[in-house]
Amino acid sequence: MTQRKSRADRRVELIDAARRAMIQHGAEGVHLNQIAEEAGLTSGAVLYHYPDLRDLLIEAHHAGMERFYEQRVKKISGIADPAQKLITTIRSGLPEGPDDAGVRLLCELGGAAGRNRVYGTLLTTLYDRQVAMYQTILEIGAAQGVFKLAGDSEQIARNLVALEDAYGYRIIARHHSIGPDEAVGLILDFARMSTGHPLKETPAARQKTTRTPRPRNGAPARRAGTTPPPQEA
């Protein structure tokens, strides 16, 4: 039998298993057995902890968002210069590539949010939090005289998050000419107009968010929190 776990531990594991399963099979297309397999359990065990599957899925989405947001906050926490902070924040809002697990999960939710109020609320809340995050950066930069804002800080922040979101979708959909770097470039174009700051990416800033290089012609590098590439539908 699989190693027995305490209720709390198992629930955490299940939430993560559900997250992985959803990324592979879709937020709405996941099956109980897929989650169970991902967790190394049987379906009965999953039901024991979550009699209603929907609860588990919601918790998994919630956890995924929380993780995504926390990662962003963490990445910019040490940066003092508003310009560098802004640049880093922009990068941290984009997927690292088409298989980025965190963003994949968020994209899954987009469609469902139209049909499911809970998901809609989750996404809306995340959006608002990200707007607040950008707004703070902008305001501080303006207060320090580094940024000359071309408009209301909330308006600019909303557009920054919107751009991030949209390019996230493009990258996930494997647009041929828009990858993470191109997206950063496009969003920075807007950010420059809005802040009146040149926003040059320093080597240091790039370093911080550059993925581990891929092997020359082997399989793509895999990083923690990333799931295997999806199968064709």
Next chain:
Amino acid sequence: MTQRKSRADRRVELIDAARRAMIQHGAEGVHLNQIAEEAGLTSGAVLYHYPDLRDLLIEAHHAGMERFYEQRVKKISGIADPAQKLITTIRSGLPEGPDDAGVRLLCELGGAAGRNRVYGTLLTTLYDRQVAMYQTILEIGAAQGVFKLAGDSEQIARNLVALEDAYGYRIIARHHSIGPDEAVGLILDFARMSTGHPLKETPAARQKTTRTPRPRNGAPARRAGTTPPPQEA
């Protein structure tokens, strides 16, 4: 028995039925029977025309996109002034509300595009076409001296489409403070920076894309091409 139809007619009907069914139940959550019911047929009849359901779904998505794009082109076809043309184009890229059928379908696809190459390609193609559309408007405006572009026209166009996309998702997810009007405002803020043009919405322009007003406290107005509000999942 249901009215018999020619092969071609029936296929068109089925594509539309599939489109409606997908909006109600999700691009991946639709069931054959739901499509059949939407078409007023039995599942056997649907399979007779589309032995592989996936083909029907792809055609339905394709048709939905084509319709969406054609509607946009049509709305701006008669407008000569680049500024009004730009404003109208922006509005036409946004849903008219959270239940807008056309955009709902596109949103459904966002998540699936990460797992399904065909859907990814469809979305990518649509994005590129919309970028080209904006780019043309911008270039013409610049050539006429109406716009003073603050950067590369492709860069601006890409960001315009990206903003549209993202606010479409927000509106579909029922963001409490971002509706069609607010989204237009936010995108126009960016457009003004990019074109150096004040881009005032004339009453005439508003008229063209304003929804029929809702009854004071009855059910929301329903328009052609809109499906009934979704059930909770």
Next chain:
DNA sequence: ATATTTGTTGAATCGTGATTCAAATACTTA
């Protein structure tokens, strides 16, 4: 050590949707 509680399995059952196909029905053509 024994009893009790908790977590897990695996098999049985249930329900639902996809698939098949012979029969029925509506068109088309001769």
Next chain:
DNA sequence: TAAGTATTTGAATCACGATTCAACAAATAT
């Protein structure tokens, strides 16, 4: 009008996922 063809039905079957639950095993309490 009759024969032939295309479309649709409806019932039967199949496949698979969800759900239930008795039995078992591991942890914990007594």
